[in-house]
Amino acid sequence: MSVREGCSPVFRLAVLVSGSGSNLQVIIDRLHGKVAGIEVVAVFSNAPGVLALERAERADIPSAVFPLEDHDDRESRDLAMAAAIESAKADLVVLAGYMHTLTRVFLERFPHRVINLHPALLPSFPGTDGIGDAIRYGVKFTGVTVHFVDEGTDSGPIIRQEPLPVHDDDTAASLATRIHALEHRLLPRVIELVALGRVTPPPQGSRLVRVDDSQPSQIQW
Numbered sequence: 001m002s003v004r005e006g007c008s009p010v011f012r013l014a015v016l017v018s019g020s021g022s023n024l025q026v027i028i029d030r031l032h033g034k035v036a037g038i039e040v041v042a043v044f045s046n047a048p049g050v051l052a053l054e055r056a057e058r059a060d061i062p063s064a065v066f067p068l069e070d071h072d073d074r075e076s077r078d079l080a081m082a083a084a085i086e087s088a089k090a091d092l093v094v095l096a097g098y099m100h101t102l103t104r105v106f107l108e109r110f111p112h113r114v115i116n117l118h119p120a121l122l123p124s125f126p127g128t129d130g131i132g133d134a135i136r137y138g139v140k141f142t143g144v145t146v147h148f149v150d151e152g153t154d155s156g157p158i159i160r161q162e163p164l165p166v167h168d169d170d171t172a173a174s175l176a177t178r179i180h181a182l183e184h185r186l187l188p189r190v191i192e193l194v195a196l197g198r199v200t201p202p203p204q205g206s207r208l209v210r211v212d213d214s215q216p217s218q219i220q221w
């Protein structure tokens with residue numbers, strides 16, 4: 001955690017986005033400058049012109065774009081983005097709809113400091129269409145997972161999950177509406193817990209993440 005001279009401790013977030021940024025907006029609305037000293041200090045995207053960047057601009061949050069085609073390969077792009085995150089002195093990197101897998105060279109710079117949100121109960125339905133996969137498979141429950149990021153596809157240690165029933169008449173669109181509402185509650189709470197030091201990453205050789213959720217949230221809904 002970084003501390004600004006003469007001020008309360010600040011927990012600094014860098015948020016990575018690829019699309020509309022609805023979860024970024026929730027972070028801005030519910031956490032940014034409001035809870036546990038949390039501030040969004042940078043928003044970075046792999047895609048130019050997305051709505052998430054407009055959301056950052058409206059909130060006066062610095063942003064930048066790192067298109068893959070502007071770099072020799074994914075590793076060099078990730079190194080450039082990692083340097084920007086380090087320059088912003090971010091304590092935590094939050095993937096909020098970021099659609100590229102991060103490489104080892106990036107993750108080694110931020111051990112257990114990168115988290116992701118996924119619209120399924122991992123390890124079920126990893127990948128880019130967790131909601132559609134749940135509908136096609138016919139499961140009776142799905143949900144949302146927040147996890148630490150590793151080099152695999154949605155395979156990092158799980159921090160917190162919440163289930164959601166799948167109705168017999170659900171479509172991918174109707175389920176997505178309820179999934180997104182759950183995401184908008186779960187992700188801010190996990191970020192708050194990390195900022196307060198209540199999330200303990202797994203020790204070497206383990207995947208067990210310990211979460212102290214004994215105190216009420218400061219988030220106003």
